Amino acid sequence: xxxxxxxxxxxxxxxxxxxxxxxxxxxxxxxxxxxxxxxxxxxxxxxxxxxxxxxxxxxxxxxxxxxxxxxxxxxxxxxxxxxxxxxxxxxxxxxxxxxxxxxxxxxxxxxxxxxxxxxxxxxxxxxxxxxxxxxxxxxxxxxxxxxxxxxxxxxxxxxxxxxxxxxxxxxxxxxxxxxxxxxxxxxxxxxxxxxxxxxxxxxxxxxxxxxxxxxxxxxxxxxxxxxxxxxxxxxxxxxxxxxxxxxxxxxxxxxxxxxxxxxxxx
Numbered sequence: 001x002x003x004x005x006x007x008x009x010x011x012x013x014x015x016x017x018x019x020x021x022x023x024x025x026x027x028x029x030x031x032x033x034x035x036x037x038x039x040x041x042x043x044x045x046x047x048x049x050x051x052x053x054x055x056x057x058x059x060x061x062x063x064x065x066x067x068x069x070x071x072x073x074x075x076x077x078x079x080x081x082x083x084x085x086x087x088x089x090x091x092x093x094x095x096x097x098x099x100x101x102x103x104x105x106x107x108x109x110x111x112x113x114x115x116x117x118x119x120x121x122x123x124x125x126x127x128x129x130x131x132x133x134x135x136x137x138x139x140x141x142x143x144x145x146x147x148x149x150x151x152x153x154x155x156x157x158x159x160x161x162x163x164x165x166x167x168x169x170x171x172x173x174x175x176x177x178x179x180x181x182x183x184x185x186x187x188x189x190x191x192x193x194x195x196x197x198x199x200x201x202x203x204x205x206x207x208x209x210x211x212x213x214x215x216x217x218x219x220x221x222x223x224x225x226x227x228x229x230x231x232x233x234x235x236x237x238x239x240x241x242x243x244x245x246x247x248x249x250x251x252x253x254x255x256x257x258x259x260x261x262x263x264x265x266x
Contacts, residue, residue: 017060019045028232029242029252030090030260034077048077052089055081083265087244091235101125103156105233110151113143128161152176155237167196175204176231181222188215205229205239227251 019036021044035048047058055077063071094102109126112118123137135146150164152174157163168175171193173183180201187197194215201218202211209217228246230253231239242252244260 015060017047017058019047019058020049020056021045027230028091028235029230029245029256030087032257032260035073048073050081050084052087053081053084054089083261086247086262087260090240090242091232093235101160103160103233103237104162106151106154106162107233109154109162110147113137113140113147126162128157128159128163131157131161131163165200167200171197171200173197173200175200175237176233178226178229180204181218181226181229185215185218185222188218204237207239207241 030052031049032051033046033049036044036046046056049056057074057077059066059070059074061070063074066074094100096102104126112120112123112126120138120140120143123132123143127137136142137146153164153166153169154162155165155168155175165175171184171187173180173187184197184201187193190197198211198213198218201208202213209221213221225241225246228242228251229239230242242255245252245255248255248263250259
């Protein structure tokens with residue numbers, strides 16, 4: 001806008017827009033960020049971004065209220081998003097305004113114990129009561145030591161609060177690493193671990209053949225989909241299949257940004 005009277009009071013003088021923090025979306029293939037919101041937020045609070053064929057333009061003002069730069073940015077954004085008719089949103093993140101709390105990522109949950117800016121009492125909003133009862137979480141040093149051991153196994157439990165996934169820990173297989181599938185499939189061949197391994201894979205890969213699937217079925221699914229899989233913690237602690245990457249036969253790690261545009265527009 002051209003008529004800003006005071007940058008110190010701009011948030012009071014004008015209607016504020018909306019922005020989205022994208023810390024945990026860095027590895028999500030269909031999301032592309034263009035502009036951060038830096039008035040009362042940080043550069044990583046994105047005000048302009050794309051997910052699949054959807055455009056997020058978080059500025060509140062109408063085109064008539066925007067200055068020349070703002071209007072040009074809006075037009076350019078619309079022209080750009082028109083090139084993505086084949087791409088679609090993949091990962092699903094519940095609204096923070098919904099009744100049930102959304103799953104917290106481990107990155108954020110860690111800060112409760114490791115950042116002095118976080119009060120230890122806030123841990124009750126991140127971890128299940130049973131988890132907190134298992135160690136002296138009110139002692140920051142003790143809590144840090146516990147977290148270092150538990151970190152790789154934390155996942156959403158009751159109420160989407162974090163707890164240790166005892167099944168995954170029992171298998172000794174971190175569920176967010178690409179090696180998760182071949183290792184879990186191998187564990188299915190062990191009679192004593194087969195049921196647990198199948199259960200863990202079905203939970204973290206709901207697009208897979210399912211908990212009742214055989215070793216051969218999981219092997220075939222992994223063979224067919226491994227180049228097109230990505231893990232998203234922000235969107236449910238699970239693995240997703242990238243349908244556009246699979247359709248084009250391009251590994252999802254290589255299909256980012258403008259490469260996801262319609263082939264005819266590039």
